[in-house]
Amino acid sequence: MIRHSLIGIMMAIAGMAMTFSTSAQAAVEININKGNVQPLPIAITDFQSNNDLGAQIAQVVAADLQRSGLFAPVNKAAFIEKISDPNKAPRFQDWTAINAQALVVGRVTREGDGRLRAEFRLWDTYAGQQMTGQQFFTQPDNWRRLAHIIADAIYERITGEKGYFDTRVVFVSESGPKTARQRQLAIMDQDGFNVRMLTNSKDLVLTPRFSPSRQEVTYMSFEGNQPRVYLLQLETGQREVVGNFPGMTFSPRFSPDGQKVIMSLQQEGNANIYTMDLRSRTTTRLTSTAAIDTAPSYSPDGQRITFESDRGGRQQIYVMNADGSGQNRISFGDGSYSTPVWSPRGDLIAFTKQSGGKFSIGVMKPDGSGERILTSGFHNEGPTWAPNGRVLMFFRQGAGAGGPQLYSIDLTGYNEQMVKTPSYASDPAWSPLLE
Amino acid sequence: MSRTDTPAMSRMQTLARNPAVIALTLALALAGCANKKNLPNSAGELGLGGAGSATPGSSQDFTVNVGDRIFFDTDSTSVRADAQQTLDRQAQWLARYPNYAITVEGHADERGTREYNLALGARRAAATKEYLASRGVPANRMKTISYGKERPVAVCDDISCWSQNRRAVTVLGGAGM
Numbered sequence: 001m002i003r004h005s006l007i008g009i010m011m012a013i014a015g016m017a018m019t020f021s022t023s024a025q026a027a028v029e030i031n032i033n034k035g036n037v038q039p040l041p042i043a044i045t046d047f048q049s050n051n052d053l054g055a056q057i058a059q060v061v062a063a064d065l066q067r068s069g070l071f072a073p074v075n076k077a078a079f080i081e082k083i084s085d086p087n088k089a090p091r092f093q094d095w096t097a098i099n100a101q102a103l104v105v106g107r108v109t110r111e112g113d114g115r116l117r118a119e120f121r122l123w124d125t126y127a128g129q130q131m132t133g134q135q136f137f138t139q140p141d142n143w144r145r146l147a148h149i150i151a152d153a154i155y156e157r158i159t160g161e162k163g164y165f166d167t168r169v170v171f172v173s174e175s176g177p178k179t180a181r182q183r184q185l186a187i188m189d190q191d192g193f194n195v196r197m198l199t200n201s202k203d204l205v206l207t208p209r210f211s212p213s214r215q216e217v218t219y220m221s222f223e224g225n226q227p228r229v230y231l232l233q234l235e236t237g238q239r240e241v242v243g244n245f246p247g248m249t250f251s252p253r254f255s256p257d258g259q260k261v262i263m264s265l266q267q268e269g270n271a272n273i274y275t276m277d278l279r280s281r282t283t284t285r286l287t288s289t290a291a292i293d294t295a296p297s298y299s300p301d302g303q304r305i306t307f308e309s310d311r312g313g314r315q316q317i318y319v320m321n322a323d324g325s326g327q328n329r330i331s332f333g334d335g336s337y338s339t340p341v342w343s344p345r346g347d348l349i350a351f352t353k354q355s356g357g358k359f360s361i362g363v364m365k366p367d368g369s370g371e372r373i374l375t376s377g378f379h380n381e382g383p384t385w386a387p388n389g390r391v392l393m394f395f396r397q398g399a400g401a402g403g404p405q406l407y408s409i410d411l412t413g414y415n416e417q418m419v420k421t422p423s424y425a426s427d428p429a430w431s432p433l434l435e
Numbered sequence: 436m437s438r439t440d441t442p443a444m445s446r447m448q449t450l451a452r453n454p455a456v457i458a459l460t461l462a463l464a465l466a467g468c469a470n471k472k473n474l475p476n477s478a479g480e481l482g483l484g485g486a487g488s489a490t491p492g493s494s495q496d497f498t499v500n501v502g503d504r505i506f507f508d509t510d511s512t513s514v515r516a517d518a519q520q521t522l523d524r525q526a527q528w529l530a531r532y533p534n535y536a537i538t539v540e541g542h543a544d545e546r547g548t549r550e551y552n553l554a555l556g557a558r559r560a561a562a563t564k565e566y567l568a569s570r571g572v573p574a575n576r577m578k579t580i581s582y583g584k585e586r587p588v589a590v591c592d593d594i595s596c597w598s599q600n601r602r603a604v605t606v607l608g609g610a611g612m
Binding site for chain 2: 177339400
């Protein structure tokens with residue numbers, strides 16, 4: 001009974017897609033640029049294996065694709081064909097009958113040297129064609145990464161865009177009451193698994209950001225009651241202060257080549273933006289106003305920098321050249337704008353907007369046009385981009401005594417999801433695609 | 436002083452380092468939530484603690500009888516008239532007890548973004564330090580530090596709390612930059 005009703009719903013939704021798919025050119029594809037897309041029904045079968053791992057990998061792949069909002073994994077209970085050999089063509093009519101427009105089959109085996117070998121094939125069921133087939137090797141304890149890499153390959157083949165599932169997020173893990181909140185830097189996979197603490201809770205830590213080129217994070221710590229910007233090597237745990245500045249340094253971020261840290265230096269009442277070259281250790285001052293200039297973020301080509309300033313009264317977003325010349329305000333809407341972050345694609349700047357007692361996450365073009373609010377509420381803050389520039393993560397805080405939690409939202413604004421963490425979490429920063 | 440809970444009080448939690456601070460914070464919380472028009476300048480004026488209960492020249496004396504903190508308007512860093520009275524008393528007390536160095540801690544409420552609030556707290560600390568300097572406190576006795584919005588003393592979901600968190604606190608000793 002359940003199976004029949006599920007199929008009925010799927011068939012009803014997919015009528016239009018079925019008529020298109022009979023043409024010879026029919027290809028399973030998703031055009032992300034269309035706006036609010038109908039998720040693509042996809043069947044992800046358990047990978048063949050002699051233990052639970054095949055089913056676990058399929059589950060991680062399905063969860064990744066589902067969370068993207070672009071795919072609707074078909075309930076396994078509806079499957080008709082039982083895949084016995086993933087290297088043989090499936091019975092396509094068994095999959096089109098349940099409206100699975102795409103089908104994933106695979107196998108995971110143990111190599112002689114102990115490594116895992118996973119292979120998968122992606123089929124276009126209506127065209128009856130293989131779209132891609134790949135295999136990967138890894139250590140057994142790395143199987144979730146294997147699944148994320150497969151999900152990325154499927155996402156890329158069907159959308160034409162790079163995936164973002166084989167990535168990690170560094171964030172601030174918060175615990176304890178609001179008046180005595182303890183904070184630790186933490187890192188996890190983008191789906192919330194494999195959480196690991198990077199610092200103890202002794203010192204207040206804020207705003208971690210990934211290096212684009214190394215296993216390294218820059219962040220702010222109040223260690224020794226001297227609030228400063230630090231570097232942390234993720235593999236060795238080695239830490240160092242960035243520069244020797246005569247005051248609080250904060251709001252750090254790497255340049256796109258990973259060779260510089262850009263940050264604010266506070267001196268008495270005003271904050272200005274500086275860079276420090278990590279090789280030569282030379283520092284360069286980029287702004288000099290009596291205002292608060294902070295939250296700098298480079299464009300992906302490294303040629304320009306967006307930042308926030310209250311030089312005009314309230315916080316607004318500005319763009320300048322990388323040498324500090326040509327500083328221009330780009331935000332002119334109601335309210336104040338802060339925490340601008342340049343998209344890795346270069347096409348948009350994400351921001352936090354404060355207006356009418358609400359805090360919103362939005363995007364605008366680098367010239368300030370085309371502002372769109374993606375989500376709005378009591379308090380949303382601090383967007384960070386997925387490496388493909390299609391999804392943002394941010395933190396949300398309710399009123400009163402509770403704590404913040406992480407959310408993701410895609411550029412359509414329709415697909416918002418909570419990212420589960422073991423305790424309160426804030427200040428997320430998305431890694432580049434892992435290598 | 437009566438401990439009858441007002442609605443605002445019952446929603447509020449306070450951070451306290453010692454009993455004197457508890458008393459002061461409660462007093463200020465009441466003042467901010469229930470009686471904003473006549474904000475008292477110190478717990479002493481409310482009859483809390485009283486001069487007799489703290490050793491003159493002690494940190495308790497400073498906190499209870501002088502008042503260790505001032506408050507700011509939303510998004511503002513200017514030292515209000517009521518805050519000037521508190522700082523005048525702080526300057527007098529620090530002149531009388533010249534062995535103390537101080538750290539001025541600047542804080543912001545939660546209704547702003549993290550980076551901006553760090554700078555705003557620093558601005559408030561700097562404005563406070565500047566005012567104290569104008570009242571004769573030597574600059575080399577004073578350090579500042581900003582905690583942005585990260586160290587609230589009051590937790591609720593309305594302006595009665597936020598106004599308590601927009602503050603500069605003068606800490607005897609302390610460690611800033």
